[in-house]
Amino acid sequence: MQDIADRLDAWHRAGRSFAVATVVSVSGSAPRDPGAALAVDADGEAVGSVSGGCVEGAVYELCQQALADGDPVLHRFGFSDEDAFAVGLTCGGIIDVFVQRVVPGADPGLDAGLAYLASGSPVALVRVIDGPAALTGATLAVTADTHHGSLAARVPDSAALESAAAVQARAMLEAGRTGQFTLALDGRPCDPAAAHTAVFFVESHVPAPRMIVFGAIDFAGAVARIGGFLGYHVTVCDARPVFATERRFPGADQVVVDWPHRYLDAEAAAGRLDGRTALCVLTHDAKFDIPLLERALRMPLGFVGAMGSRRTHRDRLDRLRESGLTDLELNRLRSPIGLDLGARTPEETAVAVAAEIVAHRRGGSCLPLSAHGGPIHHDHPAQDRPRRIA
Incomplete structure (x- = not known):
């Protein structure tokens, strides 16, 4: 998301809603790394890319749908052996894309995260991309010494989960890592295949090497x-x-x-x-x-x-x-x-x-x-x- 941060900041400061689609997982010969993003504002303007062209049209439609109904969605794109003309990555890779609507002022975690991103300050943007519907799309902005946003605002009794997610994301920020982790809903580490979990995607934004x-x-x-x-x-x-x-x-x-x-x-x-x-x-x-x-x-x-x-x-x-x-x-x-x-x-x-x-x-x-x-x-x-x- 770093490469489109200036445009997102301009939309956000202008009070314009937009949807952002982020690559959260990659396997095989996919063209973009996790963290690559495409955003679409309420007027239909698009910035960024998630695949270098293979699935941009389909992702654009997902963004427009998210703008219309406000529902976040996690969607997988890959090459279809049954139908080579189906929407997918003809290079043979697979990408998971998370799409969510951003309404300025509606989510303190997203607001803070975008502000840090625009200023170039180190921040880990932490989003729930899979789990209970009430939590999906919840965002924390984690820095070296604090975090913004709240999971408890969406799901009561989630303070332990929020604290554990912030600790894990802070470690990833210190290491400059972008990726996923899974926690049980009580905040304990768990197997990603376990039931009753929340999957978090962390984008670590640190100064240029x-x-x-x-x-x-x-x-x-x-x-x-x-x-x-x-x-x-x-x-x-x-x-x-x-x-x-x-x-x-x-x-x-x-x-x-x-x-x-x-x-x-x-x-x-x-x-x-x-x-x-x-x-x-x-x-x-x-x-x-x-x-x-x-x-x-x-x-x-x-x-x-x-x-x-x-x-x-x-x-x-x-x-x-x-x-x-x-x-x-x-x-x-x-x-x-x-x-x-x-x-x-x-x-x-x-x-x-x-x-x-x-x-x-x-x-x-x-x-x-x-x-x-x-x-x-x-x-x-x-x-x-x-x-x-x-």
Whole structure:
């Protein structure tokens, strides 16, 4: 829902009702991840997408129905073997879509959640997507220290369920996870197949992951641009003020003049690094690289890669071993950085670097899809965890 938050906020502030359809479960080769959303307002305007086009028309109709009758609905879409022309995902995947009406001012949990979402503040939007009819559609907005909304307003004696849901959602927010969990109606954990349960869908919205590019060289500009395209908040850092300028790196969100290892230490101490952070070390200069990598490889960062020739790489490993790093720590270093695409230009190199980062994060094989019959989409939930580093 993050990608349409601005439009939803505009509708909400204008007092316009709308229906939002959210992907809450995916299996197989589905095109969008859980949390993808399509919304339709009372005038019929639509924003967002749940499938890249396969089932948008049917979901649009579900949204209009929800606007008309106010009833939330959980609907499954998948490829139909009996009728290939039936509404479904021709890619062979299956998605579950939850549709609900949003009336500004009617649900404190939804109101607060949309406000947090629009402001960019971390929040877990927690919705009951299956269970007793009176609870379905109930929403909590959970932050690090409180939550808004109430299940008890819908079902008396549900305080324990509300408290347990908020605790579970807060843990998912801290881990940056989006997904489902099931609780018994008294708040206890239970088997998802058990009777008398409530199924919750949690959308965790946290700040964009960080990419820090060390080395203000021409390749850094291309890597910064593609990092922004992938959704990273990109910082370029170099100790040389003549090279580290905003004019040279318009694609970066931030340009910093500082020694790389000193900047990394400061960011870690401030809690601004986590398990989704990607470090691209492009300086291939030992006086910058060694102190930086000595620290970075001891931090639980998402990706640490370094540019350089094979000879530079071997020399770098020798120096890092001399500084005390273990083989286990050194095995985390992706060097030379990037996939073997035969890249030469800065732009081609940036594509190779970005491809390796995506493959590392998602668990991809790095093989051409035509070379194997395995799954097209991969996911490594652990790579998405925003574990704070201090």
